[in-house]
Amino acid sequence: MPLGPQSTHPQVATAYRGRTVLVTGGAGCIGSNLCRALLEAGVQRLVVLDDLSAAEPWNLPEDERLTFLQGTILDPDLLQRAFAARPAFVFHLAAFFANQNSVEHPESDLQVNGLGTLRLLEAARAAGVERVVYASSGCSVYGSQAPLPLREDFVSLNLDTPYQITKLLGELYANFFHNYHGLPVVRARLFNVYGPGEVPGRYRNVIPNFIYWAQRGQPLPITGTGEETRDFTYVGDILEGLLRCGVLPGIAGQAINLASGVETRVLDLAQQVNALTGNRAGLRHTQRRRWDTHSRRRAAIDKARQLLGYQPRTDFATGLRHTLAWFQNHHKEIEQAARF
Numbered sequence: 001m002p003l004g005p006q007s008t009h010p011q012v013a014t015a016y017r018g019r020t021v022l023v024t025g026g027a028g029c030i031g032s033n034l035c036r037a038l039l040e041a042g043v044q045r046l047v048v049l050d051d052l053s054a055a056e057p058w059n060l061p062e063d064e065r066l067t068f069l070q071g072t073i074l075d076p077d078l079l080q081r082a083f084a085a086r087p088a089f090v091f092h093l094a095a096f097f098a099n100q101n102s103v104e105h106p107e108s109d110l111q112v113n114g115l116g117t118l119r120l121l122e123a124a125r126a127a128g129v130e131r132v133v134y135a136s137s138g139c140s141v142y143g144s145q146a147p148l149p150l151r152e153d154f155v156s157l158n159l160d161t162p163y164q165i166t167k168l169l170g171e172l173y174a175n176f177f178h179n180y181h182g183l184p185v186v187r188a189r190l191f192n193v194y195g196p197g198e199v200p201g202r203y204r205n206v207i208p209n210f211i212y213w214a215q216r217g218q219p220l221p222i223t224g225t226g227e228e229t230r231d232f233t234y235v236g237d238i239l240e241g242l243l244r245c246g247v248l249p250g251i252a253g254q255a256i257n258l259a260s261g262v263e264t265r266v267l268d269l270a271q272q273v274n275a276l277t278g279n280r281a282g283l284r285h286t287q288r289r290r291w292d293t294h295s296r297r298r299a300a301i302d303k304a305r306q307l308l309g310y311q312p313r314t315d316f317a318t319g320l321r322h323t324l325a326w327f328q329n330h331h332k333e334i335e336q337a338a339r340f
């Protein structure tokens with residue numbers, strides 16, 4: 001299943017070779033793909049810490065270099081076990097995902113994304129790691145009032161869901177650990193990630209859910225006018241950005257957008273999914289979710305270009321085809337695992 005070219009950056013391509021890496025949330029949609037990329041990059045040992053609350057074990061690659069620790073980042077003993085492997089690099093992806101889930105379960109959201117991130121950062125500081133990459137959310141931290149394209153220096157105090165608040169809180173803790181303790185943390189602000197690895201479900205993103213419904217011949221629900229836009233970013237491009245955030249020098253303390261830099265209308269997405277899957281059931285308009293106040297989203301990616309040499313490579317039509325191919329190859333598992 002093609003995820004796009006692996007790191008084309010010479011320094012990044014060799015930097016993980018023979019090293020130990022910890023990925024929290026490594027069984028998830030982005031995390032499982034990141035684990036594959038790190039194994040391909042030649043890590044000596046990969047420790048994955050995931051409680052499987054929103055992930056399927058079959059999504060994780062099988063490799064003798066991978067140690068899987070099942071449990072929560074809130075558990076200090078488990079964190080100690082994870083850091084006993086002495087990881088040089090930590091990718092912190094574990095999170096209570098996402099907006100609707102957090103509106104329904106705000107305390108769990110705060111526990112995992114707030115306290116969990118604080119504990120993870122404290123453990124990373126104590127272990128003296130070389131770099132922590134915090135998976136922040138560009139769809140969250142800018143709020144709905146920010147001018148387009150969304151730039152890293154914009155700050156909003158008007159966020160719409162507990163998830164958006166706690167993703168920003170994670171960034172604030174990351175800043176504290178960087179500024180006060182000198183922990184080298186990079187805050188990667190991801191935008192509307194899609195691709196192989198995301199099992200559809202009640203709390204999941206629009207693309208896997210559209211594909212799932214389209215494959216069942218159901219009309220695709222448009223929550224709003226459909227004119228809303230998102231900056232959909234293929235997971236292969238996100239991986240390239242994350243790998244660069246993990247090792248390139250001179251970027252500790254920075255927040256960096258990782259996105260496609262392209263706006264796509266939700267209506268166009270729905271039509272493309274219906275065309276790709278041969279779904280003739282069309283669309284149905286349904287009520288906008290009250291928290292969903294972002295009418296347009298498009299990230300500025302010049303900072304990522306400048307600091308990381310980042311360049312998204314996968315156009316939307318190609319990314320959708322890869323995603324659909326993954327659905328077709330995992331039809332049975334996805335049917336069993338989809339949570340609505």
Ligand SMILES: NC(=O)c1ccc[n+]([C@@H]2O[C@H](COP(=O)([O-])OP(=O)(O)OC[C@H]3O[C@@H](n4cnc5c(N)ncnc54)[C@H](O)[C@@H]3O)[C@@H](O)[C@H]2O)c1
Nearest residue numbers: 025028029030050051053054055072073094095137190193
């Ligand atoms: N997917 C996106 O569009 C997107 C956009 C912006 C930011 N992000 C961020 O990227 C990261 C990964 O997102 P994803 O799309 O892969 O989500 P995901 O839900 O697939 O992955 C999160 C993983 O964390 C695990 N997890 C949840 N609570 C945990 C806990 N208490 N302890 C240990 N593991 C726990 C889940 O089982 C899951 O495997 C998250 O931090 C998310 O906020 C994602």
